[in-house]
Amino acid sequence: xxxxxxxxxEFLKRTFYSICGLFPDELYMKAYFRAxxxxxxxxxxxxxxxxxxxxxxxxxxxEEYTLMADKYAARFWIKSRLSDxxxxxxxxxxPVLYGVYSRFDEIDFAKLPNSFVLxxxxxxxxxxxVKNKSELDIHATRKLLxxxxxxxxxWCGREWAYKNIMPRIIAEQYLGDNIMDYKLFCFGxxxxxxxxxxDRFINHKRNIYAANWDLCVLQIIYPCDYKRIVPKPDKLDExxxxxxxxxxxxxxxxxxxxxxxxxxxxxxxxxxPESGTGxxxxxxxxxxWGSWIILPPQTGE
Numbered sequence: 001x002x003x004x005x006x007x008x009x010e011f012l013k014r015t016f017y018s019i020c021g022l023f024p025d026e027l028y029m030k031a032y033f034r035a036x037x038x039x040x041x042x043x044x045x046x047x048x049x050x051x052x053x054x055x056x057x058x059x060x061x062x063e064e065y066t067l068m069a070d071k072y073a074a075r076f077w078i079k080s081r082l083s084d085x086x087x088x089x090x091x092x093x094x095p096v097l098y099g100v101y102s103r104f105d106e107i108d109f110a111k112l113p114n115s116f117v118l119x120x121x122x123x124x125x126x127x128x129x130v131k132n133k134s135e136l137d138i139h140a141t142r143k144l145l146x147x148x149x150x151x152x153x154x155w156c157g158r159e160w161a162y163k164n165i166m167p168r169i170i171a172e173q174y175l176g177d178n179i180m181d182y183k184l185f186c187f188g189x190x191x192x193x194x195x196x197x198x199d200r201f202i203n204h205k206r207n208i209y210a211a212n213w214d215l216c217v218l219q220i221i222y223p224c225d226y227k228r229i230v231p232k233p234d235k236l237d238e239x240x241x242x243x244x245x246x247x248x249x250x251x252x253x254x255x256x257x258x259x260x261x262x263x264x265x266x267x268x269x270x271x272x273p274e275s276g277t278g279x280x281x282x283x284x285x286x287x288x289w290g291s292w293i294i295l296p297p298q299t300g301e
Contacts, residue, residue: 025158029054032157036277049289053276056251057160059298068253068269069161071121072100072170078246078266085245093242093266095173102168103149104142109133115174120145122165123153124270129174145169157275175260181267182233184240184255186247187292191240195220196230211240219281221274233259242266252293 023031026043033041033054046055067073075097079090098116101107107118114133118141120126126148130136154163183195193216194209206222209215213232218224233239239257246269247253256267280286 025058029158047290048286050276052290052293053272057158060296061160061299065161066164070165071268072168074269081246095175095265098171100168100170104145112171116171117174118171120148120169122167159272161271179258179260182257184243186243186253188294189244189248191243218285220278235264239264251296
């Protein structure tokens with residue numbers, strides 16, 4: 001019965017993606033926004049953070065965005081960018097890369113360490129944490145990753161940066177269970193907010209901090225835990241400096257980083273958090289953050 005249910009879900013997903021492709025981008029985005037947010041999208045005169053992310057999807061297209069959103073190609077783009085700003089040793093900012101594959105069956109598991117991470121380069125959320133290789137369900141993993149490789153993530157939310165990424169799988173270093181995940185929100189090359197998620201698989205909470213690590217009275221989708229003490233990262237200044245270098249040419253960019261002991265690792269670059277449908281409480285913050293995005297001249301197709 002479970003297998004039958006999973007097959008039905010997968011059929012519905014394939015049908016959904018097929019239907020998505022029938023609608024022009026702007027029409028689809030207006031319907032998508034209305035369904036997710038419960039209000040109309042003003043694409044012609046956007047004011048809120050979420051509205052402006054929709055505008056950027058539609059009208060802010062640069063070739064380098066494809067490289068930046070690609071979880072494999074981004075490594076090289078980031079290294080080059082940091083080198084331009086005088087960083088001599090950039091490899092240390094990334095988990096060890098064990099391999100990159102066009103198909104699942106190219107993976108030689110005998111050559112991988114006992115623990116590692118598998119992720120696809122062209123979408124969001126397809127990540128498999130392997131703590132013990134001997135316990136990995138190869139059949140289920142093959143099905144999951146093969147399905148992902150066949151899917152163009154662009155069609156769901158029309159997130160343009162993902163549209164032309166070459167689908168691949170990468171295997172990289174597993175950094176452990178105690179790693180902290182920081183998402184730095186950069187507006188015109190300036191870090192203005194930092195998101196920290198915790199208890200993801202129990203009772204998901206999310207705290208938002210200002211760049212000086214003051215806790216913000218703010219909720220984006222998930223509730224805050226104002227009693228939770230999240231220590232300020234030891235190398236916060238360095239994290240901010242790196243994020244601002246990487247985001248300096250973008251109206252908005254979220255730079256995801258991990259901190260483990262005294263080390264900083266760059267995870268990924270995100271142009272459209274929550275696909276531009278993250279509900280803010282209070283709503284006034286959606287408007288405030290929107291005012292921080294200066295829309296560039298249109299470059300959309």
